[in-house]
Amino acid sequence: MQQKRNIQIIEWEDLDKKKFYSFGFFMTMTIRATVYPATLIRTRLQVQKGKTLYNGTFDAFLKILRSDGVPGLYRGFMVNTFTLISGQAYITTYELVRKYVSNYSEDNTIKSLVAGGSASLVAQTITVPIDVVSQQLMMQGQGQHLSRFRVSLKTEAGGSTNMAFGQTRSIITQIFVSDRLMGFYRGYVASLLTYIPNSAVWWPFYHFYAEQLSKMAPSDCPHLLLQAMAGPLAAATASTVTNPMDVVRARLQVEGRTSIVETFKQLLAEEGFWGMTKGLSARIISSIPTAMVMVLGYETLKRVSLRPELVDSRHW
Template identity: 35%
Template structure:
């Protein structure tokens, strides 16, 4: 995958066919569960910020954290976690399988066009990220709908539930199965471009750092193999850059989607009404509710995920 030049300076692009799939999925499930545990509270805070009314007492991330800790303690920061972790494993397997297989195909398709390496990486990674996200939404959206209702239960008048199954049962009873897919279109519109931007930014920024900043594409350095520390730092920098780009571009859609998904049956509104209400109450900045936590979440999650993912690929590569 990628050019021989990329592989010559050790970017360790490990092809999908070089992985032990069983080990990849088993170890990956544990690894990504750990990352989810560490970063889940940020999602809870972001969600509460996005659904807060203009009269809400808690208007920033710190006050929301204080309120949650005061009323519910640490468990309050993990509301809906059980539901998320149950669905995250199959969704992650679908996502990673689609990502890697699409990336391989995309690189082959664009190779004859002779684009520069950063552009090739941006196109192939972007297509792979978008495709993988579309497939994963089939599992992720119902989990998202249920977990977000649990995240905001009892907050600003939102209903209280007895766990994820109770939420799912009440949604199906009032809206049918389609209720579990509330905001599916917006989720695809949010996460697919977000995933495309994230993976495109990650793939291209990595190669720009290697070539333009570290100079590994020069005649003197192209045969050098960088240290593992250098590889990890470049991957982390790529993850941070990718998180910044994706969060800035897709936060408005995420805010609208979250508000639609947490509404009760009796308060149903269209996406257009949600947008108008936000703009009337707060102006265009209302669409960027939760940008800070979303930026932190996407950067922290993205960097943690990509370092875990690259480590996982090295760990599960087949011995030649």
């Protein structure tokens, strides 16, 4: 390595791939289920004009809970679970690109930045169509007047499962009839402009914060604890930097807009600078526990997936 590190980074070639993917699927599913309500609230806050429906994150949580109950916080979740595919693609791309870049540079910041951006590009190509459908489902119920498409919320014979699939089928049909296949990639460029920088910023800051914390912490402090603290710090940093484009992305996908520039201009004209911060608190609230769980899960996943002959050579 370029410099002596207190915290050792487990690289792709150190892993038992079967364990890595098996445990990774379970980890990703757990994280998404935990933070999904905050994702739904963030989307509704970003799409609403001013404070026409909700006054903030906590107000939105209470109103959705009173209006639709706990299921209301999980609208579109079944569709969103398909992003597990993009999650695995993200992890694989990140690790493989890190390995490739290491042939040209041992600088960890460069490896993290390039790998993070590349992983996000691959993941968003898979994720955007799923997001387009799941975000329309998120807006149903109390927020349906903010959406281009609406579905009947009457319970169908056969229970809630049939109703969920019926609503999903209805949204997919409406998107296709209205916009054809390109409708499923509405906001794709805005998503790339949001998540590629977000990912490219998150990884270098994650390693940076972990290193700084390791210098301040006692020598016997568990590395996993330092990494669990570094993850949320990096998430808050990346979320703050990329939130303006995330607001634009949400409006493009939910309202059916086509121009990033015009959407940005209208948002500034109608709501000023503070419009750029819409949903930021909900985004940070969701990203901090996501980052903590992801770091704990991801670093633990890499530890349990470490090839047996390397276990004794690592200090955690």
